[in-house]
Amino acid sequence: MSKPILEIKDLNAGVVGKPILNGISLTIRAGETHAIMGPNGSGKSTLAAVLAGRDGYDVTGGSVHYLGEDLLELAPEERARAGVFLGFQYPVEIPGVNSTYFLKAALNEIRRHRGLPELDAMEFLSLVKDKIKLLDLDADLLKRAVNVGFSGGEKKRNEIFQMAVLEPKLAILDETDSGLDIDALRVVATGVNKLRRPDNAQLVITHYQRLLNYIVPDFVHVLMDGRIVRSGGKELALELEARGYDWLTPAAAAA
Amino acid sequence: MKEAATFIKRVAGFAPADGDSVQPAWLAPIRRAGFARFSELGLPTLKQEDWRFTNVAPLTELPFQPAPESARNDLTADALAGLPFAQLPGDRLVFVDGHFAPELSRTGRHPDGVRIGSLAAALRNDVALVEPYLTRWTRTEANPFIALNEAFFRDGAFIHVPAGKTIEEPVQLLFLSTGRAAGVAAQPRNLIVAGRESQVTIVETHVGLADGATFTNAVTELAVGDGAVVELVKLQDESRKAFHFAVLHAHLGRGVNLVAHSFALGSRLARQNIRTVLDGEGIECVLNGLYLAGDDQLLDHHMIVDHARPHCASHEYFNGILDGRAKGVFHGRILVRQPAQKTDAKQTNKNLLLSDEATVDTKPQLEIYADDVKCTHGATVGQLNPESIFYLRSRGIPRDLARRMLIHAFGGEIIERVRCVPAREELDRLVRRRLAEHKQAKLETSAV
Known part of the structure; x- marks a missing residue:
């Protein structure tokens, strides 16, 4: 078995006074793609937020180790530099901050951390040229402010484009499929698939099975009420598509 | 007396x-x-x-x-x-x-x-x-x-x-x-x-x-x-x-x-x-400003745009960045006289408060005597958007740099409107440097 990239053990977390994750355990190894599925309010986005280090969430129990290191001890930027990437469900528009300037600054922070020389403007542009083709994005978007004036699909493709440039070890994609038409979905999924390597891993969070037709997972986990209630292979996603989530509720399971 | x-x-x-x-x-x-x-x-x-x-x-x-x-x-x-x-x-x-x-x-x-x-x-x-x-x-x-x-x-x-x-x-x-x-x-x-x-x-x-x-x-x-x-x-x-x-x-x-x-x-x-x-008739008038204050500074802009004739456009854009115990004041009055039909007048004043003690008094004012005009005004006062900071940090950018990028962007909206290129570039450098100094002063104070 390859080495674990992410090890979540009995993770309990929530927002002030409200538990959302109630004991999640999950191990993701190099080369694997895991999908987390679940109904609204099951804690999918909270899990992504806690892993990326978003403010406002309290971890009340359990542990998360990333490449053997305590992930929860790290600031969001330290996680990013160590190779964790969050694809946002709602990418943020940042007026006045140029896309190219932003992404070059981010890449150079990460390269510095990895002991690589920083890229100058020319080197960066040639790198970007290659990667942008992968996502079928208009290069002119990079001259604009971050996500400002981007369509919904462009925003999502831009997330995957950033992922392609930053080359994370662990990519967490939070409902990257939401709001995409089938063509955009195909482009995004193709991009993600091309970035799969034996030494990295992906955690794909989605509400619908549709995305998993294109990004084929090795494992599927069903999250309900902040717990993983079932894990299986890719066929579990199809079963969920056919039967919905109700049959997995604790009440139904007990019956 | x-x-x-x-x-x-x-x-x-x-x-x-x-x-x-x-x-x-x-x-x-x-x-x-x-x-x-x-x-x-x-x-x-x-x-x-x-x-x-x-x-x-x-x-x-x-x-x-x-x-x-x-x-x-x-x-x-x-x-x-x-x-x-x-x-x-x-x-x-x-x-x-x-x-x-x-x-x-x-x-x-x-x-x-x-x-x-x-x-x-x-x-x-x-x-x-x-x-x-x-x-x-x-x-x-x-x-x-x-x-x-x-x-x-x-x-x-x-x-x-x-x-x-x-x-x-x-x-x-x-x-x-x-x-x-x-x-x-x-x-x-x-x-x-x-x-x-x-x-x-x-x-x-x-x-x-x-x-x-x-x-x-x-x-x-x-x-x-x-x-x-x-x-x-x-x-x-x-x-x-x-x-x-x-x-x-x-x-x-x-x-x-x-x-x-x-x-x-x-x-x-x-x-x-x-x-x-x-x-x-047919005048286009843009008033564009940025105030950047820290410590105990008080920076005040007081404007009157007097529309006396028809078919004119005026636009005021003022952004303020206030730190320390600084105070910003913006008073913008658009006066549209009775003959000034078809006036198109807009006014925006946006303020970014970087400390709990910084304040701003903003007073946009419309005084309109013509009946066929388009006039808008608006003022905002706020802090840096935490979602934006998190987005930048989640890509590896340190918190301080993320903050500075956002603050600079807020000022950049105003600087961008300077048409004279060498003057614009100089203002951009100056504002960038001043923001870094603000940050430096803050670090020194907090280290004490």
């Missing part, structure tokens, strides 16, 4: 009219009227609507005296090399504590009829060009500082661009406050006349060279003829103990395109008044 008399004695030191024996006779009654006006109005108080957020009382506590002309004697061109816009091409007029310094200034060759020089000289040699405009469009009734300037100004810049002429390079007006002696007072007066279909860019900078409590009371009059295109960039970066009062009154003819910028960075207390009168 007594207070006004005492104040006059200290900032001017002499009675008006007898100050300059060579001034033309027609100026004497104007000076006397200004003097009488100021004596009557006195310094403004918080009870006056136009001054309710800006307390000028600290002015009376300082031992002001008129600036001696000798201050410029030991300044060399090298001393100016590190100042903002030092690399800008084009003419540069330098004033030291209000006195014209020809040895530090430079003027090039220009089309026939163009005048770029000192107002005092023009009052001797070019009276015919000056007399029709000087004090014509300034209105002393509401602002005692204009009255004071009218009574006591000695010099300033005079720029005259005849009809149809274009000045290619920006014209720089550099006002230095030496600030070595405490309480030096200067009251510069600028007159800019842009003839019909002329074109000119002017960069006016006020900089403090040392940390003295100086007093500047500057008035700039701008008369713009039909179809002229004018860009005015003002940078106020006086010392942190300085008091800076400045007025821009502009009168615009038919089809004029005016962009006037105000960048306020320095001073303990600074008040910039701008009044533009849109007195012809």
Whole structure:
């Protein structure tokens, strides 16, 4: 078995006074793609937020180790530099901050951390040229402010484009499929698939099975009420598509 | 009244009219009227609507005296090399504590009829060009500082661009406050006349060279003829103990395109008044400003855009970045007179508060007497968006840099509107540097 990239053990977390994750355990190894599925309010986005280090969430129990290191001890930027990437469900528009300037600054922070020389403007542009083709994005978007004036699909493709440039070890994609038409979905999924390597891993969070037709997972986990209630292979996603989530509720399971 | 008399004695030191024996006779009654006006109005108080957020009382506590002309004697061109816009091409007029310094200034060759020089000289040699405009469009009734300037100004810049002429390079007006002696007072007066279909860019900078409590009371009059295109960039970066009062009154003819910028960075207390009168059809007038304040600074902008004719567009964009215990004041009034149908007037004032103690008073105001107009205004006060900071950090960018990127972007919206490219680039560098200094000062304080 390859080495674990992410090890979540009995993770309990929530927002002030409200538990959302109630004991999640999950191990993701190099080369694997895991999908987390679940109904609204099951804690999918909270899990992504806690892993990326978003403010406002309290971890009340359990542990998360990333490449053997305590992930929860790290600031969001330290996680990013160590190779964790969050694809946002709602990418943020940042007026006045140029896309190219932003992404070059981010890449150079990460390269510095990895002991690589920083890229100058020319080197960066040639790198970007290659990667942008992968996502079928208009290069002119990079001259604009971050996500400002981007369509919904462009925003999502831009997330995957950033992922392609930053080359994370662990990519967490939070409902990257939401709001995409089938063509955009195909482009995004193709991009993600091309970035799969034996030494990295992906955690794909989605509400619908549709995305998993294109990004084929090795494992599927069903999250309900902040717990993983079932894990299986890719066929579990199809079963969920056919039967919905109700049959997995604790009440139904007990019956 | 007594207070006004005492104040006059200290900032001017002499009675008006007898100050300059060579001034033309027609100026004497104007000076006397200004003097009488100021004596009557006195310094403004918080009870006056136009001054309710800006307390000028600290002015009376300082031992002001008129600036001696000798201050410029030991300044060399090298001393100016590190100042903002030092690399800008084009003419540069330098004033030291209000006195014209020809040895530090430079003027090039220009089309026939163009005048770029000192107002005092023009009052001797070019009276015919000056007399029709000087004090014509300034209105002393509401602002005692204009009255004071009218009574006591000695010099300033005079720029005259005849009809149809274009000045290619920006014209720089550099006002230095030496600030070595405490309480030096200067009251510069600028007159800019842009003839019909002329074109000119002017960069006016006020900089403090040392940390003295100086007093500047500057008035700039701008008369713009039909179809002229004018860009005015003002940078106020006086010392942190300085008091800076400045007025821009502009009168615009038919089809004029005016962009006037105000960048306020320095001073303990600074008040910039701008009044533009849109007195012809088809005018486009943009007022654009950024105030960047920390510590105990108070930076105030007070504007009136007076739409007097139909089919004009005006837009005011003002952003404020306030840190420490700083205070920002924005007062923007759009006046649309009854004949000014089809007016399109917009006003936005956005403020970013970087500390719990920073405050801003913002007062957008519409006064509309025409019935077929489009007028909007809006003001916002807020903090940096935590979602934006998290997004940047989630890509590996450290928190401090993320904050600075966002703050700089907020200022960048305003800087981007400067058309004169070398001036824009310089302002961008200056603001970026100033934001880094703010951050540095913060780190040092928190380390104690």
